[in-house]
Amino acid sequence: MKKLMKGNYALAEGAIRAGCRLFAGYPITPQTEILEYLSSHMAEAGGTFVQTESELAGINMVIGAAAAGARAMTSSSGPGFSLKQEGISYLSSMEVPAVIVDVMRYGIGLGNVVLGQADYFQVTKGGGHGGYKVPVYAPASVQENADFVFKAFDTAEAYRTPVIILSDAAIGQMMGSVELPDPIEHDINKFDWTLKGRDARHPTGRKMTDVIYYDYAFDDYDPHIRARYAKMHDELQEWEEVETEDAELLMVAYGISSRVCKEAVRLARGEGIKAGLLRPITLWPFPEKAMTKFNGRIKGYLSVEMNACGQMVEDVALHAGGTKVYSDPTGRKVADSEDLVALIKDILAGKIEEVF
Amino acid sequence: MAITKQIPDTIFAANSFCPGCGHGIVIRLIAEVLDEMDLSDRTIGVLAVGCSCLVNRTLAVDLMQSAHGRATAAAAGIKRTRPGNLVFTYQGDGDAISIGIAETLYSAQRDEKITQIIVNNGVFGMTGGQMSPTTLVGQRTATSEKGRNSEINGDPVNIMKLLSQFNTAYLARGSVHDAANILKTKQYIRTAFELQMRGEGFTCVEVISPCPTNWHMTPDQAVERIANEVLEVYPLGEFVKGEHQK
Amino acid sequence: MLMSKIELKTENCKGCGNCIRNCRFEALAFNNEVNAKGYRIVTVDRDKCVGCGMCYTVCPDYVFSIED
Incomplete structure (x- = not known):
């Protein structure tokens, strides 16, 4: 219910x-x-x-x-x-x-x-x-x-x-x-492994601490962490794709911004613009497996997020494999779907400079 | 008179504290009490950052090491998850009274059913003997080379007085500078553990302890200093016992 | 004379001297031996030791065991 x-x-x-x-x-x-x-x-x-x-x-x-x-x-x-x-x-x-x-x-x-x-x-x-x-x-x-x-x-x-x-x-x-x-x-x-009081398997008690601190003999620390x-x-990488199959431009957005981007995809498609959305569900690990499917095949990624300078855009760039990356940090303003469609048009028309 | 004194079963290895350090005695007292109460299998300890982290290598109970100052918060989380276990913290004065003063006071204020053990030697030991909240006025340390100046640094913090503001089950201050006080301190720890296991509430035992290394003294001089100078500022005894209102 | 069964785990000793200072029977003293950790270690004169347990009480390093 x-x-x-x-x-x-x-x-x-x-x-x-x-x-x-x-x-x-x-x-x-x-x-x-x-x-x-x-x-x-x-x-x-x-x-x-x-x-x-x-x-x-x-x-x-x-x-x-x-x-x-x-x-x-x-x-x-x-x-x-x-x-x-x-x-x-x-x-x-x-x-x-x-x-x-x-x-x-x-x-x-x-x-x-x-x-x-x-x-x-x-x-x-x-x-x-x-x-x-x-x-x-x-x-x-x-x-x-x-x-x-x-x-x-x-x-x-x-x-x-x-x-x-x-x-x-x-x-x-x-x-x-x-x-x-x-x-x-x-x-x-x-x-x-949880603390509950020592037992036959842990006769001297469990020692829950930084392995590198407690056991100096733990030479495998770095390989273990890696x-x-x-x-x-x-x-763990997870993501959602919206209209990505034939997309020329993929917006990348999560949380509140991704909801607006979904609407922007719908509006853009209504105008015949091949826009799609890649929504990371995991932000770490970033869904680079998804991006490798599109790198080199699309005209660009547009990172949309609500902060002043763009943050996620750096991860998009890191995994874009040379595909152009555009950034729209919307600041204190929630992204606007119609503005996004206009921006996508400008990007596809070559009027906007990529940031990476 | 038949006297039997055996190294407690709950000690599993030699400790690595400095010669004459009081920590080894406090740890042995905890182990003796746990052995006598048959509680070692049901005990979870939370260690502080500083010399107390060395307890991991000597005390045979489940232990976790907390972030600096946060041991009582972690212990409260453990106790609220496993109310049937004995949960204690083992902290120095720097950890419990400086960076962790908020967690210490609020654990008492919430009357968390844990036992906080604070080993007070008046210095940050592990980092090389810097001034701590309990450093005496005039005491020279690595960060008070001419002696603690109360004009600049304020007066030493009496944690028993502060904790007395709250409705707690047991507050006591012992010392390990001589045999009589070592035995009294053991009784304080035992009382605190017993009250905790009866579900009474917050219990805290502060233990005055020598740090010959960072006091730049011989072990003999360090215990003399406690007897002659430190106990004037930090009187011993049980400050709260049995007046607990629930 | 009482013959207590005092045992010393001298490998744990760090030579702090707490036991010597507190022994009323003058049964404990440093000798010239050094243990594996490099500390001067304590020895017991079994003729003088009465097994009172004082050394156990004041020792921070789990050196002493006493059985009556």
């Missing part, structure tokens, strides 16, 4: 249904509805909700719960998400699965609470220290906000890694119909 729900609520309810039983977070617009929803509903599900004294405490409480075997989650936005980065690095190092949500807002520093897609760099490039990678899922609808929590926890456990859901203010605040997934129960003893991220890179 479909329900009408706000995006942030759908994500929060999705978390409970995915078996998340500890949420620890701190208010910041525009993610606060996740916090508010879980403050009342988590207890009903038999879980723990804690409004922590800071984002730092929130992510570290999640680390503890996840290390002890729970499905645990925290959420934030922009400046608050920056504070989570140290913890995400620790999760990556400890190889502990957890889900971190960034409902993006706009701008640098405090920025603003308005719509935006300003956190691409800090989320996809291992924004904390040390050079780790984190699988990133970008929902583009209320339905996906709910579904992707399941996907995120499953990936997190399969690869023993933190996973980020990169939502945005528009997806989080919009109302939409959602078919909520059936709830599942998570067993905190599902994995042997293999770990290579496997995620190869196995």
Whole structure:
């Protein structure tokens, strides 16, 4: 049965249904509805909700719960998400699965609470220290906000890694119909490696820490890290294609921008313009497998995103294999489908200079 | 009188602290209490950043190492996931009282059912003896070469006083500078663990401990300094016990 | 004379001297031996040791075991 729900609520309810039983977070617009929803509903599900004294405490409480075997989650936005980065690095190092949500807002520093897609760099490039990678899922609808929590926890456990859901203010605040997934129960003893008290298999106790710190004999550290991220890179790429088969120009967009691009494809096709959309569902790993299908066969990629200078466009360029890359960072303004069609026409007419 | 003193089963290897360091004694006391309470199989410890991370190599219980200052937040996450386990943190004064002061105070404020053990030696040990929040006025460190100046650095932080603001189950400060206080400190740790396992609430034991290396003293001089100077600023005893209101 | 069964794991010793300082029976002393870690180690005079356990209590390095 479909329900009408706000995006942030759908994500929060999705978390409970995915078996998340500890949420620890701190208010910041525009993610606060996740916090508010879980403050009342988590207890009903038999879980723990804690409004922590800071984002730092929130992510570290999640680390503890996840290390002890729970499905645990925290959420934030922009400046608050920056504070989570140290913890995400620790999760990556400890190889502990957890889900971190960034409902993006706009701008640098405090920025603003308005719509935006300003956190691409800090989320996809291992924004904390040390050079780790984190699988990133970008929902583009209320339905996906709910579904992707399941996907995120499953990936997190399969690869023993933190996973980020990169939502945005528009997806989080919009109302939409959602078919909520059936709830599942998570067993905190599902994995042997979680902290639970020593046993015959671990007579001196489990030591959950940075392998390079605890065991100096671990010569395979670098090969291990390389293999770990290579496997995620190869196995996790996901994307959606819209009218790509015969496209001359492919827009590349995720989240709120991808919804406008879909409309732009429809309008362009109505005018006989062969435009299509490549929507990355995973932002790391970036869906370069999709791009290799189109590189050299299309006239260009147009990266559309809601920030000042363009961020994702650099990943598009990295994998474009010489195909021209155009950039439309729409700033604080949500992309406009008619403007996009006009821009596509100009690009195809050779009036716009590529950025890469 | 039959006296039997065996290295506790919950110690699995020699420690790698400096000669005369108090950490080894505190760890042994924890291991003795866990052995006596038969809790080692149900214990999860959270280690801080600093010298306390060396505990990984000596204490035979499940352990995780937290980010700097965040041990009590992580421990709260563990305890709320596994309320039947004994969950403790093992932190230095730099970790628990400087960078982690917010997590320390708010774990007490929320009355998290964990035990926080703070080993207070008045310096950042692992990084080479810099001034910490508990460095005494006048004490020379790598970042207070002429002695801590309270005009510039303020006065030392008394964490027991701060924690006393909250409704907690147990607060005690012991010391490992002599045998009598070592035995008292063991009793404090045992009381804290017992109260935790009874579900009482937040328990914290601060332990005054010598750091001969960074105090630039012999082990003898270091314990003398505790007796003559440090305990004046940090009096020992149980500050909260049994007044816990639920 | 009491003959306690004191055992020393001198490979753990770091020569801090806590035990020597605290032994009321003057049963402990440094000798000239150095262990694998390079520390001067402690030895026991079994004629003087009564097995009181004080050395165990003050030792940070798990050197002593005593059985009555």
